[in-house]
Amino acid sequence: MNVVIDGATLFLLAARTPNVREFAFELALCAHLEAGFDGIVSRQLGASTGGNRVIDVACIEPGPGFDDRARITPETIPDAAIESRVGAGEARYWKDCFDCHPDHARSVTDRAIEIGFFESERRGGREYVRQVARYPEDWFGRIVGIENKPDLGTPGDLENQLRTDASLGLFDTAILATASHVTGAHLNRIPEEIGVWRFDPETETREVVREPTPLAPAEPGIEPLDRGATKTDVRVVSVAEKACTRRRLAERAYGKGWRTYEFPSCEKIEPRAYAGTNELPFCRWKGRFVHPAAECGISCPGHDPDDPPDVDLESERDRRSPWVREPDGQRRRQAGLDRFG
Template identity: 65%
Template sequence: MREFPFELALCAHLEATTDRLVARQIGGGVRAPSNRIIDVLCVEPGPAFDARTKLTGERIPAAAIESEVGVGRARYWRSAFDTSPEYAREVVDRAVEIGFFERERRGGREYVRQVARYPDWFGRLVGIENKPDLGEPGDLRTQLRKDVSLALVDEVVLATESYVTRAHLNRIPEEVGVWRFDAGELEVVREPTPLESDEAGTELVEEHAGRTDVRVVSADEKARRRRRMAERAYGKGWRTYEFPACAEIAPREGGLPYCRWKGRVVNPARCGADCPGHDPADPAEIDLDAERDSRTPWVADPAGRARRQAGLDRFRRDS
């Protein structure tokens, strides 16, 4: 199975069989977040998850959460941020837009406060590396060693469609769990070993010929990054695609993009007029947010809160 359809099928399965929030393509580094992208991130609801669902269905910018803006006395917006005025302005506007901040004016100045205290809403994070075909492992071993060494997530799992041999298991870190996922059935080949996510870790930042640059990442840095990852996953989910303008593409259970001409789930971003089966038509009508809302604990439109779909490139500092 191609990696994209495998990833979507696994996400749909995890969403249907667990109470975890499932998201795709989440930055999994601290000093260099984009150096490691986690294929699938599962976020377990924490003690105050219900309070988070009442705030907004969107990702809350990290700068808004980490600012000096609280729920008590409203603060002058500029003095509440340790960043450039331009970025602070952008963050305030976005936080107001999604309903996390409310603002008022006094004497020509703008003041803001949180509408509710930011809750302790998530528990364990599970990072999943997808490799449907273990016959083409690429740099799999190095990628998994990065995850284990940094221990930013609580567990690391390798998901594959291949039959898993002892030789395969011996080539990956022993802390990594292994799942075989095939035809909608998930078999746990090896349970993951819990990682020390609340302690300092070591991050591989850059590789050169004959040299590898690493950085020690403190427990506090990891905690901040974990919150950003959880927020990113909360707002993003895994249905981050749009249906193409082709009559052959129709939604399957859970909103999977199924191509009748090819007889399988496809990557909609690669659909186009150059496909021999392309049949121009309006895209299939489906509300992917509604699909997620109906199948998970996530709430798209909390009562009384604003919601507007944001582009995926908004607030890149949080990604």
């Protein structure tokens, strides 16, 4: 069934599992946010120093150096490459630029060269590297973290996740997005700093139930490590550590975006438009947008083997956001390399 409401294809969220339902909700919200936001929208990003928190959606506002960052590479720049002693001036011997294990340093160097952040030259059998352009630390501004929970009747670990966001203060603001009717009881269980949106994917409407309270990313934070029945182990996270974590999250968001799905090899799947963006995975057999990795394949009763649709998700991202697929600097470097076959 294909229902159209105000030009938008209906997201039917009555899927087989909560995970599938949340995926459809998440894609709808990302498309909706991207349509009205001149920044980077990404999904499923590490949002803690200890690796125990993943945020569903993050919105990265551009800072003064955004264009300089976009000119370097469309990929995520490794944190170790940014923090290394490789500069944009004189090339240095790569081994002298890292404090980590040589194997990791070699891997980071290779990746930085591959994506165009480092350029290399050889002298006397040694490899020397420099940044192709100085890394702009001010390329991003505010970061908004959004946790999706379309059905508040199955909250899972939602309360603890939001308490982590509030106490750590990694984001400038943090928001809960839901499709459920939000009651006073719901609000009482959610930290008061957390904003609440009610988002309806069918009509593309977003209601602000509660405005978020600004958090404190420029101050030390408290990160819960292990919650037990009677106590919670925590650690104090310094301002410098939070700044590094924010940069790492912003870099990952820039390189990743939110179109991380692949179209399956099935005749029933096709790209459809939603909120002004194209190429979202729609299944004609199910009559709705689907989670290809979880719902598609030979185990699906409607599976009909065929070549996957011809889509270009990177071009669509380039069209819809300030992310730059082929920076001028990278094109010039590639043209120079092409001369050498």
